[in-house]
Amino acid sequence: MSSFAGRMKEYPTISLDRFDRENLHAQAYFLSHCHKDHMKGLKGPLLKRKLQFSRTVRLYCSFVTKELLLNNPKYAFWEEYTVPLELESPTQISLVDEASGEKQEIVVTLLPAGHCPGSVMFLFEGCHGNVLYTGDFRLAVGDASRMEQLHSGSRVKDIQSVYLDSTFYDPRFYQIPSREVCLRGIAELIGNWISQSRYHVVWLNCKAAYGYEYLFTNLGEEFSTQVHVNSLNMFKKMPEILSYVTTDRRCQIHACRHPKDEEFLQGNRLPCGSTAADGTPLRIISIKPSTMWFGERTKKTNVVIKTGASSYRACFSFHSSYSEVSFLSKPFFLLLVTLEELTERVAPPVAGEEPQVASDMQPVGLNFMDCTESNGEEEDDNEEEEGQGDTVKNKGPKWEDFFTPEVLSDSQNSQSQSCCSVRSTSPSRATGSQTPELFSEEEETPDNNKGFSLSLSASNHSSQNLDSHLDDTLILHQDQNQTSDGVTLQSEQEQLSASQTSSDFDIPSTPESKAPQTADLLHLYRKLASREEVVLREEDECSSEDL
DNA sequence: GCGATCAGCT
DNA sequence: CACAGCTGATCGC
Secondary structure, three states: OOOOOOOOOOOOOEEEOEOOHHHHHOOEEEOOOOOHHHOEOOOOHHHHHHHHHOOOOOEEEEHHHHHHHHHOHHHHHHHHHEEEEOEOOOEEEEEEOOOOOOEEEEEEEEEEOOOOOOOEEEEEEEOOEEEEEOOOOOOOOOOHHHOHHHEEOOEEOOOOEEEEEOOOOOHHHOEOOOHHHHHHHHHHHHHHHHOOOOOEEEEEOOOOOOOOHHHHHHHHHHOOOOEEOOOOHHHOOOHHHHOOEEOOOOOOEEOOOOOOHHHHHHOOOOOOOOOEEOOEEOEEEEEEEEOOOEOOOOOOOOOEEEEEOOEEEEEOOOOOOHHHHHHHHHHHOOOEOOHHHHHHOOOOOOOOOOOOOOOOOOOOOOOHHHOOOOOOOHHHHOOOHHHOHHHHOOOOOOHHHHHOOOOOHHHOOHHHHOOOOOOOOOHHHHOOOOOOOOOOOOOOOOOOOOOOEEEEEOOOOOHHHOOHHHOOOOEEOHHHOOOOOOOOOOOHHHOOOOOOOOOOOOOOOOOOOOOOOHHHHHHHHHHHHOOOOOOOOHHHOOOHHHO
């Protein structure tokens, strides 16, 4: 369940994915996707009442999310207060303090999150800096690098904080087979089964949540059929899904549900009650989509596993794996703090006081490059993200692509949409520097507004069985990384790139590479921090389109 | 009766 | 192996 409290330190007057408690006072609401654990308080009577008295408070989400939301009668009262936004199109929103009339402008951009239908990430740009709230997401390596809105020209935007779905942000979940691979495995199993006779049917044991639809559409397409589901209502305005689902039970692929579906299966019935046509018993297999992951060094395993005489488990994940998360977050990487602290810091920090670092902070992601099996052939079949793999290894670090002082497109680009010209509280930014203060100046207090923070928040889905460092929010503090423990120092050598844009920060791991030595990293970081040139690829310098 | 919370289950 | 979300018990209002 998501444990994100709903607010970001930079913009505490807006609430995301939480609608209870303090969030009742928000000036604008954002819903990343339509999963219940991100809708806490959304049907609360207090909130409903507040809306009726407000002229300015609105809920912003994608069109699809609005549709799914309003499909549930309990949320129907949101109809007139919900503003759907197009993907990837920056929209200015006024945050109004209705008591004082005070107004603040903020620009929000919705980015596809790949978690479930309608799911988005929110990029906010305003006078308190740029922040990215990912919500839950499943993005493959390379996806984020293709998102124009995260870039200014050829550079990654200066993003102050990333509020990140950390569900699988643990090395244990190093790799989760890609959607394509999982789909292929499932389709093969289904194909082999349903081709045997019309009485051979498949039951997809899916949970009551949005997110399996792409499975239905792809299988529907592959087998020229429709998938039986309980209801079509929510999809009535989504033809691209609607055409692949049906309430007609006479099909071979089912994803219908019933509270007692396991019992039904025992009795050789499908959850919809179907049992036999013209007296011939059905031959039913069940496939349960569930997350399967592979460690850094784990050999590949089949994405479909037989768990019983007629039951299977198939790999399926709504969330990005550790490596996918790492690649996404890398450019923004710096600080980890607990969510509790983050919340505290919504209030002014105590001057001169060191923010408290989570005691269980881990050097996340340190062993990346070391990964992979040794026989070089599995890269390709394992869908390793479009074979960028081999283009990377001999290239120099591209860390500076994101963080060199020269890079500065931001002041021209994103600023133009912001309400304030330049941050006054952040001198280095005021001058246009995007250098993350890897070695923060001593005199600076760990101010909220300064430096980067990677807030692993939004969810502690996996906290139950994992070590505490995974519990919801972790922020990696910039002041930690000069220590020799390697904290955060993992990132830069993966910034290798030979790809088309300098901002292609999503690079698959390189089989031959070794984990960097701490000493080397320190050396490199010191150079970077002192703005020495480390490796520079001229051709990728800012292009004129920035302007 | 309703909401919030939690254990249990899947 | 998780997740998302239900059901049902309990408690407070």
